[in-house]
Amino acid sequence: MPDLSFHIDAVEIVPFAAVPMLAFRLKIRNAKSDEAIHTVALRCQIQIEVTRRRYTPEEQGRMRDLFGEPDRWSQTLRSMLWTHVNLVVPGFEGATTTVDLQVPCTFDFNVAATKYFEGLSDGEIPLLMLFSGTVFYAPLDSALQVAPISWEQEARFKLPVKVWREMMDTYYPNGVWISLRRDVFNRLYLYKMQHCIPTWEQALERMLLAEELVKS
Structure with missing residues (x-):
């Protein structure tokens, strides 16, 4: 053996x-x-x-x-x-x-x-x-x-x-992957379209900036 x-x-x-x-x-x-x-x-x-x-x-x-x-x-x-x-x-x-x-x-x-x-x-x-x-x-x-x-x-x-x-x-040069629930993605997609935001990064940056302004 x-x-x-x-x-x-x-x-x-x-x-x-x-x-x-x-x-x-x-x-x-x-x-x-x-x-x-x-x-x-x-x-x-x-x-x-x-x-x-x-x-x-x-x-x-x-x-x-x-x-x-x-x-x-x-x-x-x-x-x-x-x-x-x-x-x-x-x-x-x-x-x-x-x-x-x-x-x-x-x-x-x-x-x-x-x-x-x-x-x-x-x-x-x-x-x-x-x-x-x-x-x-x-x-x-x-x-x-x-x-x-x-x-x-x-x-x-x-x-x-x-x-x-x-x-x-x-x-994945200068990139990462994030998995989202479909309902969360749909809300994010709707926000992106309603505000005529061209990229996902810009949509997230805009939401984060709004959150920071609320906290300040």
């Missing part, structure tokens, strides 16, 4: 994909080098280990929406789920192979992970990758066999914040 282990060597931005995407260079090692690995049907759960880094006062302010006031972070700061990814690893001979674990990324600010990434100014994002799935293999002079991969297999990686920002700047 294969004895697999997993390690992330590096990360790169995938250019020209349909959505923003990162490619993690995943190295898979089989301690039993005499076994032929035919295929690995791999599942990966990626978690953000938010307690494994420090936060500046500015970052703490940006993350009140996620974790509340900083004086409560000892209770509210917990690892969060980022995403799930599936990957079919082709067969390999010998002990190791390296493949790209491609992770689609969203810029939707209704998603907690997006709020977290965008709230960071610099440094690294501590990730924990939990692996499971099925491996198809053939021991020396034996027929094809199947074995599960347990959730105990994991790998840690520190994703540079600048890589995340470069990726989003590549796909």
Whole structure:
């Protein structure tokens, strides 16, 4: 039975994909080098280990929406789920192979992970990758066999914040995505038309300015 282990060597931005995407260079090692690995049907759960880094006062302010006031972070700061990814690893001979674990990324600010990434100014994002799935293999002079991969297999990686920002700047230069309920959008659309405002940005700026004038 294969004895697999997993390690992330590096990360790169995938250019020209349909959505923003990162490619993690995943190295898979089989301690039993005499076994032929035919295929690995791999599942990966990626978690953000938010307690494994420090936060500046500015970052703490940006993350009140996620974790509340900083004086409560000892209770509210917990690892969060980022995403799930599936990957079919082709067969390999010998002990190791390296493949790209491609992770689609969203810029939707209704998603907690997006709020977290965008709230960071610099440094690294501590990730924990939990692996499971099925491996198809053939021991020396034996027929094809199947074995599960347990959730105990994991790998840690520190994703540079600048890589995340470069990726989003590549796909959405000087832009962000906000998802609205249809009724809210219809009200905003009606306001935009009634006031003959050419762009959505100008409509929002006008509404914000009106709010500021009321408060003053």
